[in-house]
Amino acid sequence: MTLSAEAPALIGTSGDSLREAFGKALSGLANEFPKLVVLDADIAGGTGVHHFRKSHPARFLQFGIAEQNMMAAAGGLAAVGLLPVVTTFAVFCLRAIEQARLSLAYTRRNAKIVASHPGLDVGPDGGSAQALEDLAAFRAIPGMTVISPADPTETALATRAILEFDGPVYMRTGRSPARRLFGNDYRFEIGKGQIIRDGRDVTIVACGVEVARALEAAELLAAEGIGARVVNMATIKPIDTALLKRCAKETGAFVTAEDHNIHGGLGGAVAEALAQTRPCPIEFIGVKDVFGASGEPEELAEAFGLGAGTIAKAAKKVIARKRKS
Amino acid sequence: MLKAVPKEATAASPLKPAPGLENEIAAAARFVRQHVIASIHHAGSGHPGGSLSCADILAVLFGSELNVWPSSADDPARDRFVLSKGHAAPALYAIAAHHGFCDGKAALALRKLGSRFQGHPHIGDLPWVETSTGSLGQGFSVALGMAMGLKLQNSPARVYALLGDGELQEGEVWEAAMCAAHHKLDNLCAIIDYNKLQSDARNDAIMRLEPLAAKWRAFDWAVAEIDGHDIRALLTTLRRAGATRDRPSVIIAHTIKGKGVPYMENIPAWHGSVKLTREQTEEALLALEMPRRQIKEYLDDPVG
Numbered sequence: 001m002t003l004s005a006e007a008p009a010l011i012g013t014s015g016d017s018l019r020e021a022f023g024k025a026l027s028g029l030a031n032e033f034p035k036l037v038v039l040d041a042d043i044a045g046g047t048g049v050h051h052f053r054k055s056h057p058a059r060f061l062q063f064g065i066a067e068q069n070m071m072a073a074a075g076g077l078a079a080v081g082l083l084p085v086v087t088t089f090a091v092f093c094l095r096a097i098e099q100a101r102l103s104l105a106y107t108r109r110n111a112k113i114v115a116s117h118p119g120l121d122v123g124p125d126g127g128s129a130q131a132l133e134d135l136a137a138f139r140a141i142p143g144m145t146v147i148s149p150a151d152p153t154e155t156a157l158a159t160r161a162i163l164e165f166d167g168p169v170y171m172r173t174g175r176s177p178a179r180r181l182f183g184n185d186y187r188f189e190i191g192k193g194q195i196i197r198d199g200r201d202v203t204i205v206a207c208g209v210e211v212a213r214a215l216e217a218a219e220l221l222a223a224e225g226i227g228a229r230v231v232n233m234a235t236i237k238p239i240d241t242a243l244l245k246r247c248a249k250e251t252g253a254f255v256t257a258e259d260h261n262i263h264g265g266l267g268g269a270v271a272e273a274l275a276q277t278r279p280c281p282i283e284f285i286g287v288k289d290v291f292g293a294s295g296e297p298e299e300l301a302e303a304f305g306l307g308a309g310t311i312a313k314a315a316k317k318v319i320a321r322k323r324k325s
Numbered sequence: 326m327l328k329a330v331p332k333e334a335t336a337a338s339p340l341k342p343a344p345g346l347e348n349e350i351a352a353a354a355r356f357v358r359q360h361v362i363a364s365i366h367h368a369g370s371g372h373p374g375g376s377l378s379c380a381d382i383l384a385v386l387f388g389s390e391l392n393v394w395p396s397s398a399d400d401p402a403r404d405r406f407v408l409s410k411g412h413a414a415p416a417l418y419a420i421a422a423h424h425g426f427c428d429g430k431a432a433l434a435l436r437k438l439g440s441r442f443q444g445h446p447h448i449g450d451l452p453w454v455e456t457s458t459g460s461l462g463q464g465f466s467v468a469l470g471m472a473m474g475l476k477l478q479n480s481p482a483r484v485y486a487l488l489g490d491g492e493l494q495e496g497e498v499w500e501a502a503m504c505a506a507h508h509k510l511d512n513l514c515a516i517i518d519y520n521k522l523q524s525d526a527r528n529d530a531i532m533r534l535e536p537l538a539a540k541w542r543a544f545d546w547a548v549a550e551i552d553g554h555d556i557r558a559l560l561t562t563l564r565r566a567g568a569t570r571d572r573p574s575v576i577i578a579h580t581i582k583g584k585g586v587p588y589m590e591n592i593p594a595w596h597g598s599v600k601l602t603r604e605q606t607e608e609a610l611l612a613l614e615m616p617r618r619q620i621k622e623y624l625d626d627p628v629g
Contacts, residue, residue: 037474037477058477059477061473063504064500064503064504064507066497066500066503066504068462068466068496068497068500069466069469069497069500069501069504071466072462072463072466072467072470072497073466073467073469073470073473073501073504074470075456075466075467075470076456076466076467076468076469076470076471076472076473076474077470077471077473077474078470079405079455079456079467079470079471079474080401080405080470080471080474080475080478080480081401081474081478082474082477082478084470098460098463099463099466099497102457102458102459102460102463103456103457103463103466103467106447106449106457107448107449107456107457108449
């Protein structure tokens with residue numbers, strides 16, 4: 001028997017995914033940020049930082065499959081003046097969340113956590129690998145900034161922004177090929193949501209992969225004569241309350257959409273902000289407090305009610321609620 | 326940039342400690358024990374057992390081994406000390422007060438609202454605390470990150486982490502142990518306060534640690550085993566650890582929980598969550614050679 005001399009092709013590392021956009025951006029920013037070091041737990045091929053490993057091997061720190069140690073060690077690296085970026089899958093960030101809490105957030109370290117493979121977007125690896133709780137969990141940590149960009153362009157811009165930002169950040173990327181939504185003129189700012197399509201009947205607030213689906217939903221609604229505004233809320237914490245307040249005033253109804261449990265993530269953040277400023281009806285699109293399953297991301301989105309059709313339906317429902325109230 | 330301070334500036338050669346150094350350290354350790362008892366009495370809660378067992382280790386580190394003083398507390402080239410067993414905070418505050426990093430009287434406000442001396446050390450309150458601890462295992466990983474980062478920046482500084490024995494039951498400790506050896510972090514030194522007792526009972530009854538030295542050897546650390554109350558042994562072993570190349574060092578320091586207060590020694594009940602009555606406190610301070618008049622001053626003064 002002979003073995004093939006060629007290594008097997010890695011599945012999913014190619015293509016226009018957010019993780020690849022992140023990995024390439026990080027590599028490109030390395031010279032500009034000389035203190036930057038990248039921490040990996042043996043999944044560089046999956047998180048996109050294989051680009052950095054290749055371009056800056058001396059600043060690529062291997063921790064082996066031991067995320068708790070890696071997360072806390074980032075606190076030590078930051079303490080001696082380096083700029084650590086911890087990279088792993090979102091689900092393993094949950095494994096090391098107490099280390100992020102004590103050794104990064106409580107200590108106010110300038111360290112970044114960038115998690116690939118969030119939500120149903122993980123696909124065939126199934127329920128065990130699909131983190132649907134990370135936004136809620138990291139959002140509950142004092143001083144932690146939480147970001148979930150929507151496309152490769154925004155991911156690259158957000159990568160620069162988090163390196164420029166002083167303080168602990170949790171950022172989601174994504175596993176699957178993503179649609180390009182933004183052009184080269186797009187600007188990203190931490191803490192600012194953006195109206196990427198206007199409308200006056202309802203506001204759809206989305207993050208991550210759900211932004212593309214929200215835009216699709218807006219198209220479906222437009223065909224029925226309904227004007228849906230779409231807000232890309234890439235920063236979940238601190239949430240852009242001023243923008244939400246304005247949208248409440250101008251549209252009076254909301255749908256939130258996220259590849260995450262409906263509890264505690266973007267929907268929770270939006271509801272908290274609106275309840276305290278300008279209460280109005282909200283419908284929540286997300287995974288309804290269950291675990292995920294194997295399947296292709298688009299199949300899963302349909303099966304779990306995260307598709308454009310479901311968002312459009314929720315929009316009509318919330319508009320009806322607005323009219324009744 | 327880096328301002329390395331030569332070790333010779335603070336201590337004599339390991340084999341011939343400077344005349345008086347051992348006595349100075351012994352006096353510092355006695356002060357630490359007294360302060361631990363007084364602060365826990367005032368606080369109405371705290372962990373005396375594990376604070377008393379590590380007093381000599383802390384006294385040696387701060388009195389001789391560490392290149393850090395209040396005036397160099399933000400020097401990038403300073404040595405780092407991490408109290409991974411964060412519940413021994415009263416002992417850390419006491420040795421820090423002894424060396425002028427903080428005010429000893431203020432540190433008597435241990436665990437009180439508005440005090441910077443929380444139940445576990447917090448860098449947000451006390452800048453000279455190198456990192457916040459209190460969740461076992463994490464301080465050790467942070468120390469590893471510091472050692473790795475200092476090496477990357479070609480710093481001469483060393484990093485010391487003090488771990489409890491019960492703490493070694495945390496899986497994260499062994500993740501860090503494997504990682505430090507893999508990366509050949511010879512600027513990292515772990516010291517284990519091996520007092521054989523943990524919160525509820527003896528280590529043996531809760532989760533056996535032995536063979537402990539063999540475990541560390543198997544993880545490819547340079548291992549030394551000493552009496553953790555023997556000041557000369559601590560001095561020489563720490564100095565030898567500093568000369569070890571290509572491997573991290575661990576010092577397994579055999580100690581007595583509650584050391585110095587006879588009624589606490591080797592009794593698990595004095596691990597934590599204890600209230601020290603006035604009578605218990607006086608008895609402890611007398612055992613720790615505090616004069617009666619000073620005891621009265623210590624205990625009668627309002628705190629905070």
